[in-house]
Amino acid sequence: MINGNLKADYGADERVLNNRNKQLFVYGSMLLLALFPLFADDYAVLMACKMGILLIAVVGINVLTGYTGLVSLGHGAFVAIGAYSTVIFSNLFSGLPAGILPIIVVPLAILVSALVGIIVGLPSLRVKGLYLAVATLAASFIVKFLIEQDLFAPWTGGIVGIDTPVPNLLGWELDTKREMYVLITALAVGTMLAAQNLFRTRVGRAFIAIRDRDYSAEILGISLLRYKLMSFAISAGYCGLSGALGAYFFARILPEQFGLDLSLELVAALIVGGMGRTLGPLFGVVVVLLVPEMIKITMSGATGGSLEWARYTAPLQEIVFGLLLVFFLLKEPLGINQITDRILRSANRWPFARG
Amino acid sequence: MLSVSDLHLSFGGIKALQGVNFEAKEGEITGVIGPNGAGKTSLFNAISGFYAPDKGKVHFDGEDITGITPDKRASLGMARTFQNIALFRGMTVLDNIKLGGHTRLNTGLFSAFKYFGSARKEELELRRDIEERVIDLLEIDHIRKYPITMLSYGLQKRVELARALAMRPRVLLLDEPVAGMNREETADMARFILDVQEQFGTTILLVEHDMHMVMDICSHIVVLNFGQQIASGTPAKVSKNPAVIEAYLGAAA
Numbered sequence A: 001m002i003n004g005n006l007k008a009d010y011g012a013d014e015r016v017l018n019n020r021n022k023q024l025f026v027y028g029s030m031l032l033l034a035l036f037p038l039f040a041d042d043y044a045v046l047m048a049c050k051m052g053i054l055l056i057a058v059v060g061i062n063v064l065t066g067y068t069g070l071v072s073l074g075h076g077a078f079v080a081i082g083a084y085s086t087v088i089f090s091n092l093f094s095g096l097p098a099g100i101l102p103i104i105v106v107p108l109a110i111l112v113s114a115l116v117g118i119i120v121g122l123p124s125l126r127v128k129g130l131y132l133a134v135a136t137l138a139a140s141f142i143v144k145f146l147i148e149q150d151l152f153a154p155w156t157g158g159i160v161g162i163d164t165p166v167p168n169l170l171g172w173e174l175d176t177k178r179e180m181y182v183l184i185t186a187l188a189v190g191t192m193l194a195a196q197n198l199f200r201t202r203v204g205r206a207f208i209a210i211r212d213r214d215y216s217a218e219i220l221g222i223s224l225l226r227y228k229l230m231s232f233a234i235s236a237g238y239c240g241l242s243g244a245l246g247a248y249f250f251a252r253i254l255p256e257q258f259g260l261d262l263s264l265e266l267v268a269a270l271i272v273g274g275m276g277r278t279l280g281p282l283f284g285v286v287v288v289l290l291v292p293e294m295i296k297i298t299m300s301g302a303t304g305g306s307l308e309w310a311r312y313t314a315p316l317q318e319i320v321f322g323l324l325l326v327f328f329l330l331k332e333p334l335g336i337n338q339i340t341d342r343i344l345r346s347a348n349r350w351p352f353a354r355g
Numbered sequence B: 001m002l003s004v005s006d007l008h009l010s011f012g013g014i015k016a017l018q019g020v021n022f023e024a025k026e027g028e029i030t031g032v033i034g035p036n037g038a039g040k041t042s043l044f045n046a047i048s049g050f051y052a053p054d055k056g057k058v059h060f061d062g063e064d065i066t067g068i069t070p071d072k073r074a075s076l077g078m079a080r081t082f083q084n085i086a087l088f089r090g091m092t093v094l095d096n097i098k099l100g101g102h103t104r105l106n107t108g109l110f111s112a113f114k115y116f117g118s119a120r121k122e123e124l125e126l127r128r129d130i131e132e133r134v135i136d137l138l139e140i141d142h143i144r145k146y147p148i149t150m151l152s153y154g155l156q157k158r159v160e161l162a163r164a165l166a167m168r169p170r171v172l173l174l175d176e177p178v179a180g181m182n183r184e185e186t187a188d189m190a191r192f193i194l195d196v197q198e199q200f201g202t203t204i205l206l207v208e209h210d211m212h213m214v215m216d217i218c219s220h221i222v223v224l225n226f227g228q229q230i231a232s233g234t235p236a237k238v239s240k241n242p243a244v245i246e247a248y249l250g251a252a253a
């Protein structure tokens, strides 16, 4: 062996931000996020909040689908469970001081989502791929069906929805979107870091092993039962947090906000951004939320904002967005993260070589 | 250490194993040989828990493990390599080997989320252990950051052995570790296997078609043919056994 390496510092070798460009990107983005509410207008803050909420859910589904290789078309249901749990528990514990309520309610909402996630994940021990996707889809229909039932309407508000509480963190009432931005951004960054950390340890490695070759994982002592269900619990818990923030952010929640559309949006964002990559969900969420918005603005500009025309342009927006997604997947099936990888790689080599 | 008794296994009409009995003695290398389709890999699959035998038992360290799942057998100290390499192709050599450490680590979900603190300490300790105990031994320090797909077949086999060694196994099952290797690579691999036995005292079960290697490094040999155990004993005894000679000549003819 090479004796010069005897005292190699493995800690330095295991760093995630192992080059200047990555450090610059991450620390620069954090600074930008912190300064954002100081100069952004209300509309920009609103969009950023929506992105942060969706991002947390997509980070969750990335753990399940991107890293563990289990496809779900029903994760909208866990966002629903998180949102409704937040409202229900807040009403249930309304006797508690307002300032500590969210600190109790949100972890509970996450816990409920994660537990339901484990139950919904049970079929993954038997079936894979399309069959699992259909099983999760069915589970999400059941959740939505239950929320809409008149029987539970006293708690859920039924089909007409229910008003949501204003969060109060130890006396700080977050009653403006700008204040919510601070909370949402802090949690979005924190949850992304936490998810990234998983993959520096045996837990995340086990997920990837199951995705890549499940019998090899088993032979190394990885329990498929334990880790598949853990992956479901994590992803459902993340979606639950996303739902809880959604409940605080919007004045009212309705069952139809958490239907198949949302489940598909989560998966679409993940695929577009890049599955099984740390920043994939971020890129995906930006595209899935900003591009339709941009199409809308362009179209209403083109038609002079006439309501008459909007009847025709509204469905057209969705078609344009759909075509864009299809085009994108054909051109770049590994997502935007693949494009940024290429850019970073050539930046690292600059000025010596290109490509 | 590891023993099978009266093991029977069939796939539909095919009788892959018909009454296999032997014991792999602690710290020794036991060879399993036989013509193609004799049932060697099926035997490994039954021992490591992928196939449930129709009849018979597998004992590990005196304990009956016939009914438990592969991952539990791994936790007890059983490691294995596959005839057709089963590495994680998307990962680097280092990440593959780290996966071998899974059962020895304790990091749970919440310390994993945090990373800094106990998880980091454990990870760095794992890294050091792998570097010093496995990567040095198998002489693969020059490729530790390479993705598997960039490696030659021979090196992939070596990395698979490395991953198994990271488990610190008490029993190691090797399914044709030198198949498809040239003479030099074969000699290297034989040396590594002997090093493992010597340094760690690992009990080794070896399936191999390379007779020179088997005769050289095994202290005990089990011969299978059409799922039946036709002989067992020392290399010298087995190589003179008429039934064994018949099976190999018959297969060659």
Ligand SMILES: Nc1ncnc2c1ncn2[C@@H]1O[C@H](COP(=O)(O)OP(=O)(O)OP(=O)(O)O)[C@@H](O)[C@H]1O
Pocket (backbone or CB within 6 Å): B011, B014, B015, B016, B034, B035, B036, B037, B038, B039, B040, B041, B042, B043, B083
């Ligand atoms: N999963 C399976 N399903 C059906 N038949 C199988 C299966 N696995 C093995 N067999 C059959 O069992 C018999 C023994 O196969 P096995 O792979 O154990 O042989 P082997 O001794 O490892 O051969 P080789 O030297 O070619 O690796 C063969 O006839 C094979 O076709």
Ligand SMILES: [Mg+2]
Pocket (backbone or CB within 6 Å): B040, B041, B042, B083
């Ligand atoms: Mg075989």
